[in-house]
Amino acid sequence: MTRSAHGSRVEYDPAIAAFLEDIYSVCNIGERLRRDPLVVARRYAAAEDRELAALVCSTLAFGSVDLIVRACEEALAPLGGRPAAALARMGEAELREAWGGFGYRFCFAEDLIALMRSAKRAQADFGSLEELFLRGDPGGPDVVAGLGAFVGALKSLSREPGGPGEGRSLRENLLPDPARGSACKRLFLFLRWLVREDGIDPGGWLRVERSRLVVPLDLHMVRVCVERLGFISSPYANLRNALAATAGFRLYAPEDPVKYDFSLTRPGIDPEPGDERFGCR
Numbered sequence: 466m467t468r469s470a471h472g473s474r475v476e477y478d479p480a481i482a483a484f485l486e487d488i489y490s491v492c493n494i495g496e497r498l499r500r501d502p503l504v505v506a507r508r509y510a511a512a513e514d515r516e517l518a519a520l521v522c523s524t525l526a527f528g529s530v531d532l533i534v535r536a537c538e539e540a541l542a543p544l545g546g547r548p549a550a551a552l553a554r555m556g557e558a559e560l561r562e563a564w565g566g567f568g569y570r571f572c573f574a575e576d577l578i579a580l581m582r583s584a585k586r587a588q589a590d591f592g593s594l595e596e597l598f599l600r601g602d603p604g605g606p607d608v609v610a611g612l613g614a615f616v617g618a619l620k621s622l623s624r625e626p627g628g629p630g631e632g633r634s635l636r637e638n639l640l641p642d643p644a645r646g647s648a649c650k651r652l653f654l655f656l657r658w659l660v661r662e663d664g665i666d667p668g669g670w671l672r673v674e675r676s677r678l679v680v681p682l683d684l685h686m687v688r689v690c691v692e693r694l695g696f697i698s699s700p701y702a703n704l705r706n707a708l709a710a711t712a713g714f715r716l717y718a719p720e721d722p723v724k725y726d727f728s729l730t731r732p733g734i735d736p737e738p739g740d741e742r743f744g745c746r
Contacts, residue, residue: 475696477716484693485717485725488743492728493665500530500735501727503658503665505537512669513549516594516659517584523655524580524639528570530734536569540577552585557626560585572639579635583623590622595659595670607708608677609643612652616640648702653681657723665727678723680714682707685733686726689745 498504502525506518522537543563544551555563564577584594591597601614620634641647661675662668680686682702690696690706696713697706714722732740 475713475716481694482717484743485729488732488745489725489728491743492731492740493663493725495664497727497731497735497737498665500534502526502530502533502537503667505534505541506658507667509548511547511549512595513588513593514547515667515669517544517548517552517588519655519658520584520594521577521580523651523658525569525572526651526654532569536572539569540564540567549588552581553589555581555585557582576636576639579623579625580619580639582625583619583635586622587619595672598670599672602673606677607679607711608653608656608673609679609704609708611673612649612656613642613644616642616652643704646704648682648704648707649679650681650683650702650707653679653707653723657681657726661721661723663724675721675723676715676719678711678721679707680711680723680726682710683730685730685746686710688733689729692746693744 498507502522503519506515506522509515509518518537518541521540522533525536525540526533541548560578560581564581565574567574567577587594587597591600597618598611598615601618602608602611603614604611619640623635637645640652641649643649643652656670656673656678658666659668659670660666660673660678680690682690684702687697687700687702687706690710690713691698691700694713696710699706711722714725718724729745731737732743732745
């Protein structure tokens with residue numbers, strides 16, 4: 466038994482358990498990835514390339530899904546087939562040449578350059594983004610504190626060396642700090658992609674436990690958790706509700722609470738005939 470975001474008791478329901486397994490079996494399949502930014506990050510086999518692509522693609526995961534995928538491909542195009550090695554060879558001038566003309570909604574050229582700069586430095590200084598995350602992760606039942614430290618480290622690493630932008634780091638709306646109460650949907654999505662491994666999530670990070678993941682709470686998942694599952698009772702995407710929803714999912718998958726995230730959002734994001742029977746939108 467757990468409690469919702471407003472304190473009401475949420476108990477294990479066999480009907481919900483059956484529903485979750487049903488929608489997982491139907492929607493958690495590779496064919497449903499066609500309109501998801503993860504389809505871009507999955508193209509890279511090497512762990513160092515995949516974690517870099519996942520950071521870029523999850524950071525850009527806002528707006529229309531087709532435009533997101535296009536923006537991810539545009540952002541990664543200058544790095545070719547081995548992004549981590551290509552990025553490692555770039556100096557500041559090359560970063561500006563590669564992404565000086567980039568723009569997608571509220572992610573501008575300076576933002577993507579700063580993100581690439583921080584990722585380059587993190588992989589060079591720590592060996593991987595995973596190692597950077599682990600250095601700041603105190604452990605515990607979830608990844609929230611570790612994610613906050615990770616975000617802080619990336620922002621510090623993103624600062625421009627000299628010039629008019631010296632000292633400026635990645636903006637809060639691109640890499641939000643969970644300590645401020647944000648749902649951090651895109652960052653929790655990044656962790657889901659890299660920590661889990663199944664027919665959808667490619668994995669690659671081996672030292673973070675799936676049981677500590679937090680549900681990436683967007684509009685579609687909020688609706689599902691309020692209207693279909695009853696895990697939360699307020700229609701707001703914030704950290705409080707993300708943790709409450711995760712607690713609800715732990716009743717059904719204690720070792721893998723974000724197992725159902727992808728499948729539950731397909732009927733709303735990319736519906737197929739027959740999805741209406743699930744009652745998710």
